[in-house]
Amino acid sequence: MADNAGTAMRGELRATIEGLLRTCVELERRADDAGHEARKEVDDVARVLVNVRVPGLNDLTDQILAIGGQMETNVVRALSDGRRTYLAEVHELLGLLAPYHGVNVALGPLEPTTIAVRDVDAFANQFPAGFARTYIRDLIASVDGGITLTVDNAGRLRIERVVADQAAIDVLQRNEEEPSVDHRAAAIALLKNESCHAAERHGPQIPKEHQLARLIWLLDPRGENAWRLNSDGSVSTRHWAGARTGGFTSVEALAKPLEALLSVAHESHGDLNEFLNSNLAEEQTRVGIHVSADAAGLVAGDASGYRGTATSTEEMERDWIAARKLAMKNGNTHVYGTNFDPISEGIDPGATVVFKRVGPAWQLVTCFPVDQPHPANIRLEDLE
Amino acid sequence: MPISRNFKAFFSSGFGMATYEPSFYVEACEEAPEMLANDTTGNYRAFRDEFAAHIRDSSFAPPSEGDTQWMTNEWLRNIWYDAFGPEPPPGDPFAVPQEHWGHRRLTDYMVYAVNETPEFSSPGAPAWLEARGLTFADVNAAVELSATQSVGFRSAPEGWLEHLKQLTDRGLREPQPGELPAG
Structure with a gap:
């Protein structure tokens, strides 16, 4: 802070x-x-x-x-x-x-x-x-569970620059007719938007090693942002992530918070854009909404990833991020992460669903599991 | 002053999301001049005025346990600089000396959006730096300040708790845990 x-x-x-x-x-x-x-x-x-x-x-x-x-x-x-x-x-x-x-x-x-x-x-x-x-x-x-990887191993990871989320979306689409799931088609439409990177950074198809490389060396699993291992051992990157990386373990889990949110939106306003417009100031252009694990039906095992060691407060997180920044400048040190299931280990778990206003419509930007909502987020249950 | 719905809407529109969605934080900072210029409703200006008031009156409560009012204000000063530039918020009793920014004091925008070269930085970084009289080299030098140098971390000033109590007694803010009792 x-x-x-x-x-x-x-x-x-x-x-x-x-x-x-x-x-x-x-x-x-x-x-x-x-x-x-x-x-x-x-x-x-x-x-x-x-x-x-x-x-x-x-x-x-x-x-x-x-x-x-x-x-x-x-x-x-x-x-x-x-x-x-x-x-x-x-x-x-x-x-x-x-x-x-x-x-x-x-x-x-x-x-x-x-x-x-x-x-x-x-x-x-x-x-x-x-x-x-x-x-x-x-x-x-966190010493025993502490995991890291060398910058050389991170540099060897192959980032497939295909539309990584297409596979995830295909699976969802196959199950679209599932009678138990409302709003699946609308959720797929949100995920398919070009500006959405939910599946590409938090989808189940991302290997754990890539999530770790994102945490330790800021290697973008989407392969979009420039990343370079320099001859002096330092790393240059345009990608950014906090002290937590990871995502959903199945496409169904990825869709859960979206479906929960769409369900509330449709019940109250019949439409997502109407719902967000009526709840947000006219000028607001971005919003992070916390959908609790209960509301989304997310359970232990639905999410998996890494978090930096000893990052239980925001300032500890900043310490860790500073250590990572230094490691990337030096190239000869590294930071550590531990395996993390934000849903089962979180104190107020759920998913953050992030939207951006483009013209009259709201586009989904991302959706990721969290152990607790960021203080700046709005909670789904507070929206009318 | 309690936090208004208008303030909350704009603040949660990127500024408060640095650790969760840094790209939004960076976008929110880069678009601030345009938002001010096109503010036909006056809502954005109202947001900026309230932002300054919260810094002046220490009325933005610490967002989580373990954060103090002083640290919270320092965080808000950084966001103010990132969004609105080097001119301190009106009425700030503990304004940051201008020469500290980007030399002795780094902000989230500098950490996220400014890297070694423009190639690895936000596309908006050159304009952002220029508007603040900074260069990529300035910011990179600040990041590398050695461990032995004294850097611009500011602890709460002498008499800080008394200062807060006065603001509380004047009804400008809510008291927070660990502060002097009211009265």
Whole structure:
């Protein structure tokens, strides 16, 4: 929400914090492995000794087993001591990021504990309550599911510049006569309009990898916007997306919010244009309408995509976007996303249906699933 | 001032949609001069006047939990600049110094619509930049400001909560969570 001044600094802070935390998780995993490995080797030695009966050495097996346990403890302790430096750095960087989140007082101190990162809540509790703790919890929770792809792999993706949504529309058309579905023909007509990119960017035919490439490297799955991997490793693109990409998993799911909206429009005014014109100011030229999952009949599994890690507030989303902007300028770093079903994971899920006024008519521009409506959107149930 | 239906209609017509549909945000900014020029009903001018009043009176409530009134106003100042240019909104008590725009301070339009070259930027970007006395190089340099440099992030000024309380007491705005009690 605040200004984007110093996008580079903001992005560096955000990227560094996540990088340090991921390193902590990785170190802990390796230390655990090393500790277990050491113990297992000692156990093997001890196991051989169990059958050796030497007078005066009866306790030897127990002693050797104790060494194994001690080694494991030592490795883990050494790690958590070494990790303090990382955490102190993370704490300091969070302090620099805090003003972007409306936190204008100094962050509280870092608690000196040796809690394992895998105990997510206890680990986050080392950090001062509020902004810092929430951020740490969100970041740690997304380490395991965090996915990215290299810019070279993104560059290798083939974007088919066919009318990608035609296949989706064909499927809808085949089922047009389905007696249970009202307004399907009208929904198809909206989708078919040239200015509509609902199916091309959010249709079920788009491979998951393309949704990920759109999130991480702003590669347009529609293939329309210029995208170039430069010789210095940086990426130039005209395409833009926020910290969430994805779409509907079936053409029927894509049609659901449109059909729900058309149904309300036809019941009240008999026509979509009449409906929108009577609800909107004369000069309004664009509108985003939130159709709730309940109203649309969207259920878990109807939508799928990715969201940037730790992007639960608008400012966290801006941090992540700044980190992506930096990654695209540098080409040698990347950001992470996690798998996301906005319908099942959302707090007020549904679909945003976006229209644009062209002359006397309203054209559908896009339709995509969301975990919650944008504050600027109008809700379908508020329209008369 | 409560948010009017007219304001809401224009604001939700692209300006408030930067994170969801950036192309709409960019279009809304680029068409603002034309909207003002062809405003036969006066509705768009009324929208602009109310926009300035919300910045002046801190009367646009933070859109989501965790956003403060100060951050919300700063966001609105950026949208104002993106739509209407470098002249600050009338009556803004904390106007952004003009030389900050595009050098120390970046807006959503600059982030979305202005990239390295015109080829990778919005077709309307050259005209938009020219109207504000900026170049592609200016904006790109601002994006690359190094981590060590102090950049134009503005924290709430001294006495901010008292300032808000006065506006609230004068009935210009609704109090928000975390502010000083009325009276």
